[in-house]
Amino acid sequence: MRIEQLVAAEPGWKAVFKEPDDSETMSRILGWAVGDGGDELVGVIVDPAEPSRIVAAAGATSPGGGTFTRYRFVPPERPPPPSPPPAAEAPEQKPEEAARQLAKSVLKRRR
Numbered sequence: 109m110r111i112e113q114l115v116a117a118e119p120g121w122k123a124v125f126k127e128p129d130d131s132e133t134m135s136r137i138l139g140w141a142v143g144d145g146g147d148e149l150v151g152v153i154v155d156p157a158e159p160s161r162i163v164a165a166a167g168a169t170s171p172g173g174g175t176f177t178r179y180r181f182v183p184p185e186r187p188p189p190p191s192p193p194p195a196a197e198a199p200e201q202k203p204e205e206a207a208r209q210l211a212k213s214v215l216k217r218r219r
Contacts, residue, residue, distance in 0.1 A: 111141045
């Protein structure tokens, strides 16, 4: 297949493969490609058999010998909420105020 146009896929798109033991495996869709004169739209994935190649999902075979079945959207997990901001620290006292409080505490002790 000759690719004429390629766009990135949204996170969550998967190619589903039917394995010989009737289980399913999935591979992440990297992008969507238009090819063969605009007559075909396919998902492209990293070739499971040869990771240095990118191939059309419909023509790929899973490492376990499974064949392409369909596309599926699996919503990505939401990121955890941001942590709350740290508690505000007490503002530092001015040196004069600190000295005044120290003097008051010393005077109270003498009484």
